[in-house]
Amino acid sequence: MKLSKSFVPTLKEVPNDAVVASHVYMLRSGMIRMLSAGIYSFLPLGYKVIKKISQIIREEMDFIGGQEFHLPGLNPREIWEESNRVEAFGETMFHIKNRDYILAPTHEEIMTFHARNVVKSYKELPQIWYQIQTKFRNEARPRSGVIRGRQFLMKDSYSFDATWEGLDKSYELHDKAYRRIFDRCDLKYFIVGASSGAMGGTGSEEFMVQSDAGEDTVAYCKSCGYAANVEVAKSRINSIKYDEKSSELKEIYTPNVKSIDELCEYLKINESQCAKSRVYIHNEKPILVLMSGNDEVNEVKLEKILGGAVRPAHTEELKEITGADAGSIGPIGFKGRIISDNQLINANNMYSGANKNDFHIGGIDFKRDVIEIEYFDLRVVKSGEECPNCSCKLEVFSAIELGHIFKLGTKYSNSMGANFLDESGKENPLIMGSYGIGVERVMACFIEQHHDENGIIWDKTLAPFQIHLIGLNMKKQEVVDATEKIYSDFKTNGIDVLFDDRVDAQAGFKFKDADLLGMPIQIIVGDKKLKENKVEIKIRKTNERIEVIIDELQSKVKDLIS
RNA sequence: CGGGGCGUAGCGUAGCCCGGUUCAUCGCGCCUGCUUUGGGAGCAGGAGGUCGUAGGUUCGAAUCCUACCGCCCCGACCA
Known part of the structure; x- marks a missing residue:
């Protein structure tokens, strides 16, 4: 993609409204723009990243046997009355004014609607259904850019099983898939499990990322993996010792x-x-x-x-x-x-x-x-206290919830009458699980974890482009010829390149933009090095610079990104 | 929904306390021309504003008052 013809509106200055790093860099790199509080447009560069994340999620969901749906965001209110969730969501649910519709904040009801009367036999179970769709929630206070919005993309999946053991298995599959997804996205995450009581109930895990922009405060033990919301976290701490003699009041x-x-x-x-x-x-x-x-x-x-x-x-x-x-x-x-x-x-x-x-x-x-x-036990756990499991030091910090897997049981199948016939011909409610991932949050968390003072540092997995090709002085014909040749060679080799071919931009300007946008590899072409038939490769992450003969560039880059 | 802050050109801002020939400032960006091209260039010229909106006070309002709208931060809330 040629930068001179692309819509990538970068900003030199930090916009007034942005506070957290991911928000600042998503705005500055021209990936998103705000339409209204908590409502963001994804611009071409940002949307490329969203598509990459979605693709990883899709691959891992398909791997565990998930089938992708695309459900409507606009729902009749009466379906939501069946599970009594219009009331449960209250102000958080958007209502359409001129027709009795709501904007879906999640899709348990709609998936259950499609399952009931259709999935009727234990022989058809289990099923894992998922989608990647926009959700709408009338958040009282949207914040931190894309991290808490009124409209956001969510991968949500739902499992239907005939037995509780089956649910355990579906849940387990999701747990593994989620680990693979977040590993592939190169996120450092940890898991807050039901064992530590965060959600109560039978089974639930939250996939969390440490971040100052987070809304939850958690206590975490690096050594044994104990993690709990600070609301319920415990720590081991010695009680006050009893003096031998009590003095008078x-x-x-x-x-x-x-x-x-x-x-x-x-x-x-x-x-x-x-x-x-x-x-x-x-x-x-x-x-x-x-x-x-x-x-x-x-x-x-x-x-x-x-x-x-x-x-x-x-x-x-x-x-x-x-x-x-x-x-x-x-x-x-x-x-x-x-x-x-x-x-x-x-x-x-x-x-x-x-x-x-x-x-x-x-x-x-x-x-x-x-x-x-x-x-x-009434205390709020503090950093540095002993982990209740292994006696190592607990850390207390804020975190962002990236994903959540949850054993629903029969809540929705019961209230909505989604039953199947078991082996003995008896009617039972479907046993369900629900599993979510905030797609934009994956992107924001990645940036929170991978940036420096100059901008984003993409990893090849999520980078909108693998290569940022910079022609330093595009008024010199030899630079134009060399960069155009390199550009088309990459395209021929199927490598996604962003080509800064702008004629009037200064070298420094282009360098700053390249660091801001943060593609893993920059290829810098200037007339001086060209005289020796060389170009320079800069690794964004390490700042390492490598001089290469042009003829060896393609194979060198192939090595670097393989 | 409570508390705080903010709203002046695409972005970032000065002016507001103390109303009036500094009254719409400056930087970036944008347009034209020339020069420049390895870390956010220089010169010259230019376009761009209902000072968030609506009322009010006043001879006169970006500036003071009231209401509303929008945005940010803290809190409450968050299947």
């Missing part, structure tokens, strides 16, 4: 001391000697939650324990409930349920608020002084 005057840090500073004590108090409201009743030092309360864990929604008490409520403002609240004299993090089991000689402004209490012995206390 004593009230201490602590003017203007609010935070744990201030308390430690004022009393010259250690964080681990403090019990932090947070008041939550659950079922309209106050609950005091005690944490060690500066540990954060994990509200998801708390809700699981209490069995329902919680919210932190408002400032005004605190005074009413405890008689003190935040910063002076504590277990001694608190009227209501008191629960504490496991860290504080039977701790003694602790300091906490006195439920009286400007006072704290020291010498608290949880066993002696806080009789009806209950202990649970």
Whole structure:
């Protein structure tokens, strides 16, 4: 493809709206443009990458016996009423105003619709059906470019089995296919599994990529692969040790001391000697939650324990409930349920608020002084703590969800009446699985992981072109002749080349564009080297430069990209 | 949906606090001509704007006020 005739609008400056690297480079390299918040157009260069990713997905899906569909994005609302998901999706679902249609946010219902009354015998099972289609979700806050959009491309597949063992097998096949897909795309990913509780339920794995642009926070152990959403992650941590002697309770005057840090500073004590108090409201009743030092309360864990929604008490409520403002609240004299993090089991000689402004209490012995206390794991796991499985250090970071495989069971087949006849002639609901991959996310994550300060660094698998051919001074006939010859030779050899044949662009300008676009191999043709019958190869990734005799160029490049 | 920020040419911006002959600035990009061609060229000339939209205050509004729209960030939400 000749750059002089192509629509590749590169940008020299960083657009105002872009923050994360993948978004910046996708815009700057002329691969995407925004139409509206969370809605992007793919320009020719970007679409080439999407097609490459789709092709890899297609190959691996076909390999496990998947059959590709193409389903409508526009769906009658009544099908979605069958599974009660119009209500479940709520505001996230787009509704068409002048006809009773919705824009599909996923396709469980439609696949189930096609399966019911058609797939009727166990002899026809299992089936794996997939598609690569645009999904629509009315996201409250689209963000990070293509990573969270209101319209996005998803590979979604659905398995139908006659038995639960069959579902396990279909799930297993997807697990392997997903690993191959992401490996082929050269992504560094990890898997958050149901074993670590992220999704609950019987079987589900999320394929995640570490990224500051991510929306989930996960705890990950490099050594054993333990990975869990921080909402449920556990860590091994020693509880506070019990001193041999418990001292007496004593009230201490602590003017203007609010935070744990201030308390430690004022009393010259250690964080681990403090019990932090947070008041939550659950079922309209106050609950005091005690944490060690500066540990954060994990509200998801708390809700699981209490069995329902919680919210932190408002400032005004605190005074009413405890008689003190935040910063002076504590277990001694608190009227209501008191629960504490496991860290504080039977701790003694602790300091906490006195439920009286400007006072704290020291010498608290949880066993002696806080009789009806209950202990649970309530902490938010922190980086550097020990992995619950193997005792190595956990890392906590944000991550992007690339793919998700999920054992659905009979949720949709039951509600929509998709049944088959088993060997004994008995009618049973189809046992289903659903499996998704965010196609644009694969692209964005690749860029997040493969770029430098100059631009993208494509790998040959996903690169829109293998070669970026640069004619330095296209006003010199010898450069034109040489580059045109090289260009057509590559085309003859079936190698995809982007040819920067622009006449008026300066050398530096072309170099910068080439680094920005990031094709794996640059071939630089200038009149000086041409006199020696040579051109230069630059490897984008390593910055390595190789001089080659023109006659050897084709075979040299073949070696490099094989 | 809450909090914060922003909206001036294709992109990035100055001016806004303190309204008025600096009032529409500058850089990049674009067009024409000449020169230049190994890391984002030089000179000369040129095109491009309802200052997000609508009201209001005022003799006078990019500037002050109100509402709305759009975008970004944080949070809430996220089968």
